[in-house]
Amino acid sequence: MRLRPIPYLFMRGGTSRGPYFLRSDLPEDRETLAGVLLAVIGAGHPGNIDGLGGGSAVTCKVAMLSKSDHPWAEVDYFFAQVISAKREVDFSPSCGNILAGVGPAAIEMGLIEPRDGQTTVRIRAVNTGSLIEADIQTPGREVDYEGPARIDGVPGTAAPIRLNFSEVVGSKTGRLFPTGNRIxxxxxxxxxxxxxxxxxxxxxxxxxxxxxxxxxxxxxxxxxxxxxxxxxxxxxxxxxxxxxxxxxxxxxxxxxxxxxxxxxxxxxxxxxxxxxxxxxxxxxxxxxxxxxxxxxxxxxxxxxxxxxxxxxxxxxxxxxxxxxxxxxxxxxxxxxxxxxxxxRTARKLASGHVYVPSHLWRVDGGPCQSK
CATH class of the missing domain: 3.10.310.10 (Diaminopimelate Epimerase; Chain A, domain 1)
Structure with missing residues (x-):
């Protein structure tokens, strides 16, 4: 079986973790993309033994980043929840914990030029349309992951990441109370x-x-x-x-x-x-x-x-x-x-390539070469 390499960062964002990709490094069509993400996570096994997932919903999440064409935002954040036990991928929600890693990942991936001290990254959550400012600590124009901030559900401390959301009401339905009733x-x-x-x-x-x-x-x-x-x-x-x-x-x-x-x-x-x-x-x-x-x-x-x-x-x-x-x-x-x-806080855990079977994603109809 030949394998196709895909560049990625592996990060904890808030109380979740998962792979972060450049959207351009993944298939464009949703069906092929879903198949690739199932393989990346190792869906279909309770421990995700054949992939990067950690056997729970909070460790089977994927972030895909790209330059934004939105007039306010700089980075588009496209989220996927891999439903491991069902071998399905849901592109409908967003995730605010994984979002905590988007600013650092965008800087690491070269999508954003960091400032000395603190860098504010303007993010559009593609799945919901929400707009978010993420304040990232960047002394010396590098992402700093160490710091005094503590969030419940994560051991230890790390650099603080302040997230401020706008345009959140009616994220999927256009209304705060979609049924028309408050109860x-x-x-x-x-x-x-x-x-x-x-x-x-x-x-x-x-x-x-x-x-x-x-x-x-x-x-x-x-x-x-x-x-x-x-x-x-x-x-x-x-x-x-x-x-x-x-x-x-x-x-x-x-x-x-x-x-x-x-x-x-x-x-x-x-x-x-x-x-x-x-x-x-x-x-x-x-x-x-x-x-x-x-x-x-x-x-x-x-x-x-x-x-x-x-x-x-x-x-x-x-x-x-x-x-x-x-x-x-x-x-x-x-x-x-x-x-x-x-x-929130975030931490870079690993970087490199994750490998998926080449038959899941072919280029120009031909087999992919392993590296």
Whole structure:
């Protein structure tokens, strides 16, 4: 079997990790691209033994970068979630944790010329249309990965990366509340269907017989919850305009409980067929939009609702907490989310070539040569 080499960086971004590629180094058409990414990750085996994946949703993610033609952005970030157990690739969502590595990767790949001290990289998330500023530490015009910043879910400390998002409302549907309601009832469970950075279905943990403080391991062992949750998620996806989402990772699902460690709210986030070990950044943004908007399912959990013009919302999750800072206003009961951001870290883990079977991607109809 001949193998085709593909240049890549392997990076941790936030609480996720995966390969980062130049988009131009990968197939253009989605079907061939999906096949190549399945091979890169090693999908189809629970441990991804034949690829770079780590056997969980947060380690089966891919970032693809290119120069942007957007009038504001400098870099386009195209994301793929490889669904390892199903041997599928979902190009519909974005990932805010992997996004943390996009600025450093763009500098490492030569897409951005760094400044001495700090470099701000303007990024367009292609999957959702969100616009993000990423502040990267670049003393001496080189990416600095070492520093004092700590994020829950990652051991040790690293250089801080500040992410500020705009244009997040209606990321996939064009509306903050795609069903037209702030609360829907599906199969006897009251939920809020929200679209801000990530389409989400949000419910109270107690309505599923959960405390909302369970560990990831405990939740993943409670398959009766998933059997109850998944039909609700699928119906919510239909009502949100996505059609049949039984094979798609959006909308994501989250459950809420009252904070118990000094935060704003306790939450567990599902990807959607297992629990996130910490919390997704895009999920945190969606949850914040739900909390800040009057009349949602969060209103009975978070009281009083945070007031503007800025608010820091702390989401307690299985590994600690995630802080989201929002710049917003409520006008006539409607949320105007001007900017929303968080602090993340990233680290370059490896670089070189990843190899895939040549039959997956041929050039001009001929076989690829191994190197």
């Amino acid at each position: 829907d009832e599906i199969d006897g469970i009251r939920v809020s269907c929200v679209d801000a950075a990530m389409p989400m279905v949000i419910a109270r943990a107690a309505d599923f017989g959960l405390s909302g403080y369970e560990s990831k391991a405990d939740l993943d062992a409670t398959r009766t919850f998933y059997e109850r949750m998944e039909p609700i998620r699928i119906e919510a996806g239909r009502r949100m305009g996505f059609g049949d989402v039984s094979r798609n990772v959006i909308p994501k699902f989250a459950v809420l409980a009252a904070a118990r460690a000094g935060g704003t709210v306790a939450s567990r986030y599902f990807m959607p067929w297992d629990c996130h070990p910490s919390y997704a950044v895009t999920g945190g943004i969606g949850l914040c939009a739900c909390i800040l908007s009057p009349g949602t399912i969060a209103e009975s959990i978070v009281a009083p609702r945070p007031s503007g013009p800025t608010a820091s919302i702390f989401i307690e999750h299985p590994a600690g907490s995630l802080e989201i800072v929002a710049d917003f206003a409520i006008t006539g009961g409607q949320l105007d989310l001007r900017k929303i951001g968080t602090l």
